[in-house]
């Protein structure tokens with residue numbers, strides 16, 4: 001991290017990380033891992049996506065978005081982000097009601113509502129185009145998905161179980177290429193084949 005990630009982190013991302021660390025809600029561990037972010041940044045530069053869905057730009061809590069908003073504005077990219085204050089699943093269902101949205105997104109990032117990852121996957125497989133990429137965060141869930149059930153402790157609950165099931169289901173999904181990269185808390189990169 002000290003050699004490869006932090007020295008190359010864009011100033012605005014560092015500011016965003018600092019703002020999140022100082023936030024009033026004690027939620028800084030929720031911030032995307034800088035190592036995983038560096039990898040996604042490379043992926044996005046290779047893809048040059050035009051339309052993306054970021055499930056945390058659809059967020060039930062506007063205050064979390066507002067923590068990052070000054071940094072987003074400073075970076076001059078506010079016009080590229082449409083924040084939607086809502087549960088994410090109904091928003092995806094709404095998008096799917098419009099036929100033109102099917103297969104129209106290049107990239108999606110999912111980092112919310114872990115118990116519903118498979119429900120997001122089924123919807124995103126319709127919204128993201130063939131060849132498009134979906135990244136799921138936290139698919140190692142602190143390593144608990146691979147831990148001895150007797151020792152997983154506080155992370156051995158419902159999210160661990162649903163993440164184990166999600167990892168098995170996506171590994172068995174013939175519609176996608178996948179790679180679970182052990183960066184941060186684990187990110188599953190998934191490419192729609194058909």
Ligand SMILES: C[S@@+](CC[C@H](N)C(=O)[O-])C[C@H]1O[C@@H](n2cnc3c(N)ncnc32)[C@H](O)[C@@H]1O
Pocket residue numbers: 020030031032033055056058059060061064086087088089111112113
């Ligand atoms: C892990 S945080 C996202 C962190 C973000 N990726 C970042 O790097 O700062 C998860 C977010 O999901 C939101 N969230 C939780 N359940 C949700 C749901 N059902 N629909 C939409 N957003 C939800 C929370 O309010 C929280 O802001």
